[in-house]
Amino acid sequence: MTSLPIFNIERFAIHDGTGIRTAVFLQGCQLHCQWCANPESQQVGPKLMFLKDKCTGCGRCVPVCPQHAISLQDGKAVVDRTACTACGRCVKACLNDARSISGRWMDLREIHDTILRDRDYYEETDGGVTFSGGEPVLQAAGLEPLLKQLCTEKIGIAFETCGHAPLENYRRLAPYVSEWLFDVKSLQKEVLKQYTGADLDVILINLRHLSSYDPARVHIRVPVIPGVNNTMDDMERLAELMKECSLQKVDLLPYHTLGLTKYRQLGIPYPFGNEHAMHPEDVEPLKEYLESCGLTVSIGG
Ligand code: SF4
Numbered sequence: 001m002t003s004l005p006i007f008n009i010e011r012f013a014i015h016d017g018t019g020i021r022t023a024v025f026l027q028g029c030q031l032h033c034q035w036c037a038n039p040e041s042q043q044v045g046p047k048l049m050f051l052k053d054k055c056t057g058c059g060r061c062v063p064v065c066p067q068h069a070i071s072l073q074d075g076k077a078v079v080d081r082t083a084c085t086a087c088g089r090c091v092k093a094c095l096n097d098a099r100s101i102s103g104r105w106m107d108l109r110e111i112h113d114t115i116l117r118d119r120d121y122y123e124e125t126d127g128g129v130t131f132s133g134g135e136p137v138l139q140a141a142g143l144e145p146l147l148k149q150l151c152t153e154k155i156g157i158a159f160e161t162c163g164h165a166p167l168e169n170y171r172r173l174a175p176y177v178s179e180w181l182f183d184v185k186s187l188q189k190e191v192l193k194q195y196t197g198a199d200l201d202v203i204l205i206n207l208r209h210l211s212s213y214d215p216a217r218v219h220i221r222v223p224v225i226p227g228v229n230n231t232m233d234d235m236e237r238l239a240e241l242m243k244e245c246s247l248q249k250v251d252l253l254p255y256h257t258l259g260l261t262k263y264r265q266l267g268i269p270y271p272f273g274n275e276h277a278m279h280p281e282d283v284e285p286l287k288e289y290l291e292s293c294g295l296t297v298s299i300g301g
Pocket residue numbers: 048064065066067068069070079083084085086087088089090091
């Protein structure tokens with residue numbers, strides 16, 4: 001049976017589409033957004049997460065590592081990431097919860113059964129399942145049998161996408177999806193390339209395709225990032241594009257730093273550097289401008 005790389009499943013999610021939802025987070029993404037809140041999701045495959053602050057230097061993890069990837073330095077464990085295979089043996093050895101493995105392959109049956117556990121809540125709230133990531137559209141072929149099954153069971157399906165996947169994948173998924181949460185990070189080609197690695201043309205082709213299929217299903221989300229996309233000029237570009245595509249709803253998501261701990265756990269620096277989160281009131285003027293353009297705007301998911 002097909003397996004998919006999952007790094008989290010969140011039940012009772014309320015910010016990932018209408019109603020109460022189960023959010024299924026898949027690994028794998030073509031972008032490298034500097035502010036990414038889920039850096040463990042960018043590459044496919046399990047990863048060792050290690051929180052040095054919790055390490056007491058007891059040394060229990062050192063002898064269990066088959067790769068000899070762990071040593072003790074200055075009273076703390078140190079991991080040689082080039083040797084680690086994310087086997088998880090050190091996780092079991094650690095009594096201080098300093099270690100965990102993020103990401104595992106789950107077969108479609110297990111994902112399906114997890115989603116259906118909250119079916120009653122979906123029915124009561126017009127909710128369902130949201131596939132997020134990473135970039136879930138990259139897994140279109142593997143997901144399709146599951147989506148078919150969920151449609152026959154009348155489970156609402158949403159996708160949260162960065163828009164950067166092959167057009168063919170969007171075509172394949174569109175008949176099953178009742179709500180697209182489509183991220184727009186910057187509509188300035190060079191800015192987008194610099195901060196995310198994305199090709200704006202790819203994203204626009206996909207957005208125009210989904211909008212022509214059914215604009216009412218497309219809901220724009222803008223992670224508002226200071227110094228990247230938080231000017232009135234950025235909002236003007238967004239309003240023009242939404243008008244062209246007959247789109248109505250947009251969420252402004254103020255920049256947050258909730259992913260910082262994950263960078264520490266992965267032993268990598270935070271590329272964006274700015275560690276000061278925005279507040280909802282910081283994006284209020286942007287909201288007012290977009291509303292003046294006739295759009296329906298909310299702050300947060
Ligand atoms: S996950 Fe496995 S390979 Fe990696 S450090 Fe722990 S025991 Fe060693």
